[in-house]
Amino acid sequence: xxxxxxxxxxxxxxxxxxxxxxxxxxxxxxxxxxxxxxxxxxxxxxxxxxxxxxxxxxxxxxxxxxxxxxxxxxxxxxxxxxxxxxxxxxxxxxxxxxxxxxxxxxxxxxxx
Amino acid sequence: xxxxxxxxxxxxxxxxxxxxxxxxxxxxxxxxxxxxxxxxxxxxxxxxxxxxxxxxxxxxxxxxxxxxxxxxxxxxxxxxxxxxxxxxxxxxxxxxxxxxxxxxxxxx
Numbered sequence: 716x717x718x719x720x721x722x723x724x725x726x727x728x729x730x731x732x733x734x735x736x737x738x739x740x741x742x743x744x745x746x747x748x749x750x751x752x753x754x755x756x757x758x759x760x761x762x763x764x765x766x767x768x769x770x771x772x773x774x775x776x777x778x779x780x781x782x783x784x785x786x787x788x789x790x791x792x793x794x795x796x797x798x799x800x801x802x803x804x805x806x807x808x809x810x811x812x813x814x815x816x817x818x819x820x821x822x823x824x825x826x827x
Numbered sequence: 828x829x830x831x832x833x834x835x836x837x838x839x840x841x842x843x844x845x846x847x848x849x850x851x852x853x854x855x856x857x858x859x860x861x862x863x864x865x866x867x868x869x870x871x872x873x874x875x876x877x878x879x880x881x882x883x884x885x886x887x888x889x890x891x892x893x894x895x896x897x898x899x900x901x902x903x904x905x906x907x908x909x910x911x912x913x914x915x916x917x918x919x920x921x922x923x924x925x926x927x928x929x930x931x932x933x934x935x
Contacts, residue, residue, distance in 0.1 A: 719870075746921065755836065757913055757925035758871075765921060773922060805871065813859055813917050818871040 716741050719819035721806050727825045728796040736791040736822050738806030746809045747789035748773075748816065749781060751802040758805060764789055765812075796826045829854040831916050833926035840904050841934050848899040848929045850888075850914030859917040860897040862888055863925075866910045874899075874912070884908070904933045 722737040738747065745766050750758040750773075760773030764783040778800060780792045789808075793800060803823050807816040830853045840846055852858060862874040875883045877890040877897060888899045897914060914926040 748923075750925075755927050757831075757833075757927045759925070760922055763921060771921070774924070807871075812921050815873045815876075816923065820870055 718742065719806055719808055719817050721804075721819040721822050723822060724820070725823050727827065728793075729827055730797060732796050733792070733794050734796065734824075735793075736804055736806075736824075738789045738791070738808075738819060739787055740789075740806075740808040740817070741787065742808060742810075742817065743786070744808035744810050744817070745786070746811060746814075747783065748807045748809075749779070749789065749791045750805045750807065751775065751800075752805060752821070753802050761791065761804075796824075798826045800824065801826045829916055829918055829924050831914050831924050831926035833912075833914055833929045835929045836927070837930045837932065839932045839934065842906055843903050846899075846901045846904045846908070846931065846933075848912050848914075848931065850897045850899065850926060852895050852897065852914075852916050854895075854916055854918065856918065858890070858892075858897075860888075860890055861915045861917065861923075862886070862897075862899050863913045863915055864910050865913070871913070904931075906933045906935060909933045 719740045748763040749761040762781040767786040806819040809816045832851045860877045864874040865871045886901045916924045
């Protein structure tokens with residue numbers, strides 16, 4: 716089992732460009748999450764999904780959109796990237812509320 | 828609003844010394860707390876959760892509701908314990924709130 720995988724691993728964008736980060740999990744988990752990690756601030760939840768076709772806002776959703784068209788995939792989109800979105804992005808999945816979250820390896824995004 | 832505070836960004840100890848990583852929380856409901864760890868070049872992973880009350884890799888953490896704390900302790904630190912540690916609080920609404928993290932360095 717690959718667990719949780721993220722694509723791409725690294726990306727550099729110019730301000731105003733758009734991109735999509737892909738998260739895939741092969742554990743048949745219902746719940747999936749997108750976090751950003753910034754120095755000294757820990758991980759902050761951007762959006763999450765409690766099942767295929769559902770999404771919900773987390774703590775810092777502005778500037779991001781998500782989609783969960785298939786149970787195993789959770790996409791994070793940046794429509795118009797800003798330097799403030801320079802961060803490391805982590806995807807995670809779990810079988811249910813309060814259950815252990817399994818994390819991907821992260822995507823390092825730099826917006827210039 | 829719920830909040831998790833880890834007051835130390837960096838904790839440096841010598842091998843064999845006791846370790847305590849502090850975590851304080853604020854939450855109006857019944858808290859569910861976790862410690863996650865990220866070793867160098869590895870993924871973030873669950874270390875332990877207060878519900879299970881178990882010891883993992885020699886680490887324990889006790890939930891103190893009176894002091895709203897969930898400190899992580901180990902009596903004798905090992906070099907392989909060097910990592911980034913995050914305390915996290917789960918609310919009833921599917922969200923996990925993380926603290927800012929503490930980097931533990933265990934010196935030989």
